[in-house]
Amino acid sequence: MLNKLKPNLPIIYKLLNDFLFAILIFFVLVMMAEGILSGIISRYIPIYLIATIILLDIFFIALIGKILNLSPAKNLNKKTTTLVLVVGGLFVLNSVLKFSLFLIPAIIAISLVFIYLLYRVLGEEKK
Numbered sequence: 001m002l003n004k005l006k007p008n009l010p011i012i013y014k015l016l017n018d019f020l021f022a023i024l025i026f027f028v029l030v031m032m033a034e035g036i037l038s039g040i041i042s043r044y045i046p047i048y049l050i051a052t053i054i055l056l057d058i059f060f061i062a063l064i065g066k067i068l069n070l071s072p073a074k075n076l077n078k079k080t081t082t083l084v085l086v087v088g089g090l091f092v093l094n095s096v097l098k099f100s101l102f103l104i105p106a107i108i109a110i111s112l113v114f115i116y117l118l119y120r121v122l123g124e125e126k127k
Helices: 002-036 047-067 078-095 103-122
Strands: none
């Protein structure tokens, strides 16, 4: 079956990427609508369904990319990566202000580990 699809895999790969872009824009618009009027869309389309579709699309993009020996370009620079991680860290710090004093250090420690690992993945130099 894979041999029949082999000539069409680049087209499927491109269509999946385009669909990912469209579904991410849809997800952002849904989240904005939910923020303005709670339940206006989630009453009809559950948010977890959209998130599952996004994850499945990413999985199939990675799978077809591996079959076609494609790898994503790593053209991120250190300044951009550092800025994104600092802003993300500030968001985490802002979100834990109303937690109890015993829970804040645990959340910050877990977040710092996550941010460090994300920095290692995103900020990795090409070899």
